[in-house]
Amino acid sequence: MQKSNLGKRIAKSRSLYVMIIPCMIFTFIFAYYPLTGWIMAFENFRPAKGYWGSKFVGFDQFRFLFEDFEFWRAFRNTVVMSMMNLVFGFVFAIVFALLLNEIRHSAFKRITQTVSYLPHFLSWVIVCALVQSMLASDGIVNTVFSKLGIIKKPVLFLGEPSYFWWVVAFSNVWKEMGWNSIIYIAAISGIDPALYEAAELDGAGRFRRMWHVTLPGIRSTIVVLLIMNLGSILNAGFEVQYLLGSNGLLVDVSQTIDIFVLKYGMSIGNYSLATAAGMFKTVIAVALVFSANAVANRLGENSLM
Amino acid sequence: MNNHAIKRKKRFHIPVFDIVNTLIMLLVIAIMLYPFLNTVAISFNDAQDTLRGGIGLWPRVFSAYSYEMVFRNRLMVTAAFNSVARTLLATVLSVFFSAMIAYVLSRQELVGRKFITAYFVVTMYVSAGLIPTYFLIKKLGLLNNFLVYIFPGMISVFNVIVIKSFIQSLPDSLTEAAIVDGAGHFRCFWNVVLPCCKPVLATVALWCAVGAWNSWFDTFLYAPNADHMTTLQYEMMKLLSSSMQTGRDTSSIFGNNSQQANIITPVSIRAAVTIVASVPILVVYPFLQKYFVKGVMLGAVKG
Numbered sequence: 158m159q160k161s162n163l164g165k166r167i168a169k170s171r172s173l174y175v176m177i178i179p180c181m182i183f184t185f186i187f188a189y190y191p192l193t194g195w196i197m198a199f200e201n202f203r204p205a206k207g208y209w210g211s212k213f214v215g216f217d218q219f220r221f222l223f224e225d226f227e228f229w230r231a232f233r234n235t236v237v238m239s240m241m242n243l244v245f246g247f248v249f250a251i252v253f254a255l256l257l258n259e260i261r262h263s264a265f266k267r268i269t270q271t272v273s274y275l276p277h278f279l280s281w282v283i284v285c286a287l288v289q290s291m292l293a294s295d296g297i298v299n300t301v302f303s304k305l306g307i308i309k310k311p312v313l314f315l316g317e318p319s320y321f322w323w324v325v326a327f328s329n330v331w332k333e334m335g336w337n338s339i340i341y342i343a344a345i346s347g348i349d350p351a352l353y354e355a356a357e358l359d360g361a362g363r364f365r366r367m368w369h370v371t372l373p374g375i376r377s378t379i380v381v382l383l384i385m386n387l388g389s390i391l392n393a394g395f396e397v398q399y400l401l402g403s404n405g406l407l408v409d410v411s412q413t414i415d416i417f418v419l420k421y422g423m424s425i426g427n428y429s430l431a432t433a434a435g436m437f438k439t440v441i442a443v444a445l446v447f448s449a450n451a452v453a454n455r456l457g458e459n460s461l462m
Numbered sequence: 463m464n465n466h467a468i469k470r471k472k473r474f475h476i477p478v479f480d481i482v483n484t485l486i487m488l489l490v491i492a493i494m495l496y497p498f499l500n501t502v503a504i505s506f507n508d509a510q511d512t513l514r515g516g517i518g519l520w521p522r523v524f525s526a527y528s529y530e531m532v533f534r535n536r537l538m539v540t541a542a543f544n545s546v547a548r549t550l551l552a553t554v555l556s557v558f559f560s561a562m563i564a565y566v567l568s569r570q571e572l573v574g575r576k577f578i579t580a581y582f583v584v585t586m587y588v589s590a591g592l593i594p595t596y597f598l599i600k601k602l603g604l605l606n607n608f609l610v611y612i613f614p615g616m617i618s619v620f621n622v623i624v625i626k627s628f629i630q631s632l633p634d635s636l637t638e639a640a641i642v643d644g645a646g647h648f649r650c651f652w653n654v655v656l657p658c659c660k661p662v663l664a665t666v667a668l669w670c671a672v673g674a675w676n677s678w679f680d681t682f683l684y685a686p687n688a689d690h691m692t693t694l695q696y697e698m699m700k701l702l703s704s705s706m707q708t709g710r711d712t713s714s715i716f717g718n719n720s721q722q723a724n725i726i727t728p729v730s731i732r733a734a735v736t737i738v739a740s741v742p743i744l745v746v747y748p749f750l751q752k753y754f755v756k757g758v759m760l761g762a763v764k765g
Contacts, residue, residue, distance in 0.1 A: 259479070269491055271751060272491050
C-alpha cells in the first residue's frame with residue numbers, strides 16, 4: 158500500500174525526474190566520478206598502468222608529503238596569505254561601507270559605489286598586469302611615494318620576497334573592497350533610522366553614531382561572514398601568486414598548496430603526491446566549513462537578514 | 463547657552479568630517495580608476511613615445527597602431543572569437559540548467575527532494591581536485607576540445623541555490639494555476655516561472671559571463687599549445703608571464719620586426735590587449751548593478 162502510494166507520487170511528478178535525472182548524471186560524471194582518482198594518493202601511480210594496475214603503497218605518499226619541507230612551506234604561505242586577505246579584506250570593506258554611508262549626496266554615493274566594483278569584474282590576469290605596471294620602478298606608486306618623500310629611490314616591489322605577501326593582500330583589497338562592501342551597505346540600510354535620530358538627540362556626533370549605532374547594527378553580518386570565511390582559510394587563491402610570484406626569487410613566499418599541486422602534478426608528473434596534497438586540502442577544507450557552520454549556528458548568528 | 467554651544471560645535475564639526483570623507487571617497491575613485499585609465503592612455507599612445515615614460519591619463523602622441531596590430535594578429539582574432547563564443551554558450555547553458563535544477567528542487571511534491579538537494583550541494587564542498595579532474599577531462603577526450611570550456615562548469619550549485627531561493631519567494635498560486643491547467647512541469651518552468659525570475663537570472667548570467675570571460679586557467683591546463691583554443695585572457699596571461707620572466711622584453715607572439723615603420727612594444731601591445739579583454743564586461747556591469755546587489759544578498763544568506 159505504502160509502496161504503491163510512493164510509486165504513484167513519483168509517477169505523478171515524473172516530468173520533474175525527466176528534468177533532473179540528466180543533470181544528476183552529468184553531475185555524477187563531472188563531480189563524483191573523478192573522486193575515484195583519489196585512489197592515486199594511495200598508489201605509486203603510473204598513467205600507463207591506470208588506477209587499478211598501479212602499485213598500492215598505503216599512506217606512503219602522505220608520509221612523504223608531511224616530511225616534505227616544500228609542502229609545509231606551501232601550507233604556511235597559503236595560511237598566511239589567506240589570513241592577510243581575510244583581515245585586510247574585512248577591515249577595508251567595512252570601513253569603506255561605513256564611510257560611504259555617511260556621504261549625503263546620493264549621486265556621488267552611487268557613482269563611488271559603482272566605481273568601487275569595477276576591479277571585481279577584471280580577471281586576475283588583467284589585475285596582475287595592472288599591478289605590475291603600477292608597481293614598476295617608474296610606475297605611479299614609486300612616483301607618488303618618492304614625491305611624498307616616503308622613499309628615496311624606486312622600490313622593486315615585485316622583486317623583493319618580503320613585500321610579496323603585502324602585494325598580494327593589497328591587490329586583493331583593490332580588487333574586492335567595493336564588491337565585499339555591498340553586503341555591509343545593504344545591512345546598514347536595514348538599520349532602523351529611529352536609532353540614529355535617538356542617538357542624535359542624545360548629542361552623539363558622527364563618529365559616535367557610526368561606532369554605537371551603525372557598527373552594532375551590522376555586527377551579526379560581520380560575525381557570520383567572518384566565520385564563513387575562516388572556513389575557507391586554505392583557499393588563498395592561486396592566480397595572483399602564480400602570475401606575480403613565479404619568479405624564482407619569490408617561490409619561497411609565493412608557492413601555495415594549489416601551486417604545489419600544479420607543480421608536482423603537471424610539471425613534474427608525480428601525480429600521486431600531487432593528488433595526496435590536493436586531497437589533504439579538500440579534507441581539511443570540508444572539516445573547516447562544517448565547524449564554521451556549527452559555530453555560526455551555536456552563536457545563533459545564522460539570522461543574517 | 464548650552465544648547466547654543468552644541469549647535470556651534472556641530473556646525474563647526476560636520477563640514478570637516480564631510481570634507482575629509484568626500485576627499486577619501488575621491489581618493490578611492492582615483493585609486494580604482496587610475497590603473498585602468500592609465501592603461502587606456504598607454505594603449506592609445508605611440509609605442510615608441512611610451513618608452514620615454516610619464517604617460518598619465520591622456521595619450522601624448524595619439525596612435526591606434528597597437529590596436530591595429532592586435533586585430534591584425536591571427537591568434538588574437540581567434541582568441542577574441544573564442545572568448546566571445548565560450549562566454550555566450552557557457553552563460554546560456556549554465557543559466558538554463560541551473561534554473562531548471564532550481565525549479566525542480568523548489569517543488570514540494572518531488573519525492574526524495576532532500577536527497578537530491580544534498581546530492582548537488584555536496585559537490586560545492588567536495589571536489590576531486592586538479593589531478594583527478596585532469597585525468598577525467600583527458601579520458602572524456604576534452605583536451606584541446608572547445609567543449610572543455612562549457613561542460614565542467616555548466617552546473618553551478620551556488621547559482622542553483624540562489625535561483626531556488628528566489629523561486630521559493632514567488633507566490634505558490636502562480637505555479638498552481640499552471641499545474642491545474644494541465645501544463646507539464648517543463649512548460650510551467652519555461653512559461654510561468656522563468657519569466658518571473660528575470661532579475662535573479664540577470665544576476666546569475668552576469669556571474670557566469672564574468673567567470674567565463676575571465677578564465678584562463680582551463681586553457682592553460684587543457685589546451686596550452688592549441689592555437690585554435692586560445693582565449694583573450696590566455697593570450698594576456700602569456701604576455702604577462704613573458705614580461706614577468708624577462709622584464710620588459712620582446713613578447714613571444716608579436717615579435718619585433720625591425721623593417722616595420724611603426725614600432726610595436728610589449729608594453730603597448732599589452733595595454734591594448736588589456737583593454738580589449740576587459741572593456742566588454744566593464745560596459746555591461748553598471749547596467750546590471752541593481753540586480754546583482756540583490757543577488758549578492760541572496761547568495762550570502764544561503765551560502
